[in-house]
Amino acid sequence: MSVIIRNETPEDDTAIDAITISAFREAPHTSHTEQFIVKALRNSRALTISLVAEEDGVIVGHVAVSPISISDGTPDWFGLGPISVIPECQNRGVGSKLMHEAISALKNTGAAGCVLLGDPAYYSRFGFKPNPNLILPDVPPEYFQALSFRSRLPQGIVAYHDAFNAQG
Numbered sequence: 001m002s003v004i005i006r007n008e009t010p011e012d013d014t015a016i017d018a019i020t021i022s023a024f025r026e027a028p029h030t031s032h033t034e035q036f037i038v039k040a041l042r043n044s045r046a047l048t049i050s051l052v053a054e055e056d057g058v059i060v061g062h063v064a065v066s067p068i069s070i071s072d073g074t075p076d077w078f079g080l081g082p083i084s085v086i087p088e089c090q091n092r093g094v095g096s097k098l099m100h101e102a103i104s105a106l107k108n109t110g111a112a113g114c115v116l117l118g119d120p121a122y123y124s125r126f127g128f129k130p131n132p133n134l135i136l137p138d139v140p141p142e143y144f145q146a147l148s149f150r151s152r153l154p155q156g157i158v159a160y161h162d163a164f165n166a167q168g
Helices: 010-024 034-043 094-109 120-126
Strands: 003-007 049-055 058-070 077-085 113-117 144-148 156-160
Touching (some): 003 094
Antiparallel strands (some): 003 049
């Protein structure tokens, strides 16, 4: 498997939509709006980082990173997700490569930290862990996780970009 991680280009939009739909089709705990979220983030110019995984010239994965706000006013924090890998390439390390590259890119931009909503068993291997001082309303706290790149951890209610309300 020779997977290349690169920045998305405008020509990748259709493939990213298809990958996102495919990746979340059978996933539990989803409203199946992830492709609309990515598109709305892109259209709002709120995609801080948007990486694709390409294998043999075919895009097989994607990760989006966008700014978040925290009620205590802490700046420079971001939300990672959605992250998508087509089902036939899952469990082959593609998602891990996307995660490592996204985290590295965030650190290189001077980000203070990153949050995500997902399976703690999977995302803990990248250093993410629940933080009782960071709250995403209406979400079980063990699934909302943070990774700080600096010593100070923020406290408060987290809000994602309005694009996360996209329905179509």
